[in-house]
Amino acid sequence: MAVARVVELSSYPLKGCAGTSAPEALLTPAGLAHDRSFMVVSEDGVYRTQRRDPRLALIRSAVSADGGRLTLQAPDFDSLHLDVDTSGARRTVDLFGAPYQGIDQGDAAADWLSDVLRVRSRLVRVPPEHDRVTDGMTPGTSGYADSCALHVISRSTLDLLNRKLTERGAPPLPMNRFRPNIVIDGWDEPHTEDRARRIRLGDTELGYAKLAIRCAVTMVDQASAAKAGPEPLRTLAGYRRATQGGVAFGTKYAVLRTGKLSVGDEVTVTAWGDSEL
Incomplete structure (x- = not known):
């Protein structure tokens, strides 16, 4: 397997609004700073x-x-x-x-x-005393995120979806349609993030929480705010149905060790498990 690295870091200070990309970010117990x-x-x-x-x-x-x-x-x-x-x-x-x-x-x-x-x-x-505990295999905390502190997707995961969309005659989608915090490149196998249980990124460490179950927000064009459905949910339903219902794309993680994250940081998986899909 090729060396995997962080290639994008994005935070969403205002929940539900556009993301802000940066070459580096502070990782706090609740995710990227101010996310x-x-x-x-x-x-x-x-x-x-x-x-x-x-x-x-x-x-x-x-x-x-x-x-x-x-x-x-x-x-x-x-x-x-x-x-x-x-x-x-x-x-x-x-x-x-x-x-x-x-x-x-x-x-x-x-x-x-x-x-x-x-x-x-x-x-x-979020008030300073906010003490939310998030669920999943590895508990953690977050601000007003839907659930866990971090949402991770690999480029190979999106590449597979875009190949399937093209086969159906639908246009490929940009990564921002899925609003991840961390994008990883170098994992040749799509959905490797589903099986990684502990990940070291630079000096930080993450613990697997759960699969990301997708909703209708993925059908909103993030540049125009136009609802563009039924994709990608229609195509994802053909190969990414989750046992708990819905379709899964990307993975949620909790923060195990805080520190500075940078684009280019090497990504090392220190514990593996089976996909929950």
Whole structure:
């Protein structure tokens, strides 16, 4: 097997919105620094997702290194720069029916997001005392991610899907359709990430949690925010049906050892297992 390396690192400071790629990132117990640390919610506190609000894909966010400043950008809108509030009043927010706490980031953020999304919205941040425990084979923590701290996909996994899409007469898809945190190249066998139980990336280490079960967000074009279904779910259903239901593509991991991650870091699997598919 060829030497595997990290070839892409992407964080999503604002859950459900566009990703930010970087040549290096700090890996914290909750994933890449600031990943899914903010969330757009309805006025009632229910999380917004591209499944219902695909225009989230148009919003780009950036957080300063110290976490104190947040910048929001979207086509045809002026950028918004915010001082991040980490000490304000907590409010209950709903993520997949589970109650968590969030710190509201004020009316300026709410008005800007409401204009972009065309529906009344608020912005909340994970409070410092957030102590979520995630599930899977290796438990961990995360901010407002759907589940585990990190989502990993290999290039060979996407290459296989794109070959199958081409065979059906459908166009190939870019990696950002699947919104991974870490992309690995050098694993010749597609879905190697399904079988890797412990992975060392540079000075950091990850533990396998579970397969990533895909939803309708994969049918949203991340550049235009247009719903472009039925692919890739139709093709994935032909060869990636999971025993627990749905289709699996990519893998979720928990953080075992924190540190700095860089594009180009060598990836070493130190423990293997059988695919749960």
